[in-house]
Amino acid sequence: MPELVVILAINGLIWGLIIALIALGLSIIFGLLDIVNVAHGDFFMVGTVLAWTVISYTGNFWLAFLIVPLIGMLLGCAVERLVIKPIENSPALSIVACFGLSLILQETVRATFGATPKRILDPIGITIPLLGLNYQIYRLFAAAVAIAAIVAFFLFLHKTKFGTWMRAVRQDRETAIALGLPSDRIFLVTFGLGTSMAMLGGVVAAPITSVEFRLGLDVLPLCFMAVIIGGMGNLPGTAAAAVLLAFIEGIITSFTEPTTARIISLVIMSVVLLVRPEGIFARRRT
Amino acid sequence: MLRLENLHAHYGKSHILQGVNLRIEDGEAVALLGRNGVGKTTTLRTIMGLTPPSGGAITFANVRLDQIPAYKIAGLGLGYVPQGRRIFSSLNVFDNLCLGLPGTPDAARLDEIFEHFPVLKERLNQEGGTLSGGEQQMLAIARCLIMQPKLLLLDEPTEGIMPKLVATLRNEIRAANKKGISILLVEQNFRIALALCTRVYIMEKGVISYEGTANELRKNPDIAHRYLGVAIS
Numbered sequence A: 001m002p003e004l005v006v007i008l009a010i011n012g013l014i015w016g017l018i019i020a021l022i023a024l025g026l027s028i029i030f031g032l033l034d035i036v037n038v039a040h041g042d043f044f045m046v047g048t049v050l051a052w053t054v055i056s057y058t059g060n061f062w063l064a065f066l067i068v069p070l071i072g073m074l075l076g077c078a079v080e081r082l083v084i085k086p087i088e089n090s091p092a093l094s095i096v097a098c099f100g101l102s103l104i105l106q107e108t109v110r111a112t113f114g115a116t117p118k119r120i121l122d123p124i125g126i127t128i129p130l131l132g133l134n135y136q137i138y139r140l141f142a143a144a145v146a147i148a149a150i151v152a153f154f155l156f157l158h159k160t161k162f163g164t165w166m167r168a169v170r171q172d173r174e175t176a177i178a179l180g181l182p183s184d185r186i187f188l189v190t191f192g193l194g195t196s197m198a199m200l201g202g203v204v205a206a207p208i209t210s211v212e213f214r215l216g217l218d219v220l221p222l223c224f225m226a227v228i229i230g231g232m233g234n235l236p237g238t239a240a241a242a243v244l245l246a247f248i249e250g251i252i253t254s255f256t257e258p259t260t261a262r263i264i265s266l267v268i269m270s271v272v273l274l275v276r277p278e279g280i281f282a283r284r285r286t
Numbered sequence B: 001m002l003r004l005e006n007l008h009a010h011y012g013k014s015h016i017l018q019g020v021n022l023r024i025e026d027g028e029a030v031a032l033l034g035r036n037g038v039g040k041t042t043t044l045r046t047i048m049g050l051t052p053p054s055g056g057a058i059t060f061a062n063v064r065l066d067q068i069p070a071y072k073i074a075g076l077g078l079g080y081v082p083q084g085r086r087i088f089s090s091l092n093v094f095d096n097l098c099l100g101l102p103g104t105p106d107a108a109r110l111d112e113i114f115e116h117f118p119v120l121k122e123r124l125n126q127e128g129g130t131l132s133g134g135e136q137q138m139l140a141i142a143r144c145l146i147m148q149p150k151l152l153l154l155d156e157p158t159e160g161i162m163p164k165l166v167a168t169l170r171n172e173i174r175a176a177n178k179k180g181i182s183i184l185l186v187e188q189n190f191r192i193a194l195a196l197c198t199r200v201y202i203m204e205k206g207v208i209s210y211e212g213t214a215n216e217l218r219k220n221p222d223i224a225h226r227y228l229g230v231a232i233s
């Protein structure tokens, strides 16, 4: 039993890193475009489905790591231009639009991919003994990819001119525009990047979850909770909160149902909102 | 170089600018004065495209600013120093300074800025939010000057600044104007406005109610008293 707890805790941690990657995408879209993208989880789901598609057509899972984030970037940019930009000054409409988008993504997947959950075989297929159990190396690989992607995201944000522009727009859109920052292009790339992060998360997660059209519904609440607990607009806080939440849910799941774990997450979020509405990691904004 | 013709602007239903006419010629320094809440900031915001006008025309160097996206306006040679400075508090001073440039500036351009604003050089790696009010104001002006604008719009640059630094700011604004940059200065500090500008507009409830030279205002203190409620000695 204690071994199982440790394993589930490690699984939770790894899952948390993937959620962190997805939640960061959600958070920059919210921070820059003022859009609560309820379709974000569905982009993650589309990522897992595309990973499955890449394997079934090419037989090579690793190709998905290249192709799917690219498709995510293009899909995100297309959605920004066709759906988000035309209603840019109406936050209420944008929620409705994202909700519609969410339905379209889910139903498109159901119509093409089918409604039955599918599984992807462990692409590495090697296990290591861990506490008397065989632990998939792929899970450790997944954690490494998620960490690398998160680090790359922060480097991009802090070390490139475009990243600096994104941070400026996030902090004060009007002044950034008055200084001539190309807000059009910044919004476009931000939405593309955020979508791409969700879909990369989908690829990473595909072999360790079941692939189905409803997958986004499970991930989205966790992402929102991470954004809220980490402090709105606090990106490192969001990442840390995602890892923490999934870790806690992982441990709790070893004793009871996943539903109970989710209830406990919600309780944690409510307590945080009551005690520290600015998030547990609030202090420094980036 | 800049012309506002019968400019109107609304915030929701309230009619803020009610037909503003104003012009600035090449190299001129012009003051826009008026009591609190008459629409001075709104006028500058409308020029920069942040509050789109509901009527009238804004022309800058033969381009209709009201017909192009707001983010393209700075690139035409307009620098905007907003009221309250609005420095990016989580970006460091260097990033704040170079934000509007496509890449990193060449050393000569940076040196020229540091010559005028030496404090910024000492604080390059500090976050913008850690600067004092006066330093932030210098940064807000410097981040425009580094883009080599033709016209600088300044919204109350001396508001809430230590008296010691007010003189520095005044000198730097004057230096920029001497270099050929036109100035549109919104000020509550009447004395500074007169010291820097040759022409003055006074605004009342969304329209320009007085237009004249700085000399006229100096000679007729009753004008300032009547429109602005200030006494000048």
Ligand SMILES: Nc1ncnc2c1ncn2[C@@H]1O[C@H](COP(=O)(O)OP(=O)(O)OP(=O)(O)O)[C@@H](O)[C@H]1O
Binding pocket: B011, B012, B014, B016, B034, B035, B036, B037, B038, B039, B040, B041, B042, B043, B083
């Ligand atoms: N975002 C806004 N929404 C609604 N009304 C606004 C908004 N901003 C300003 N106003 C109103 O518009 C009017 C003009 O405001 P503006 O800021 O242009 O005045 P101002 O001349 O710059 O004043 P001050 O000297 O205090 O800076 C004021 O009555 C103000 O209350």
Ligand SMILES: [Mg+2]
Binding pocket: B040, B041, B042, B083, B155
């Ligand atoms: Mg004002």
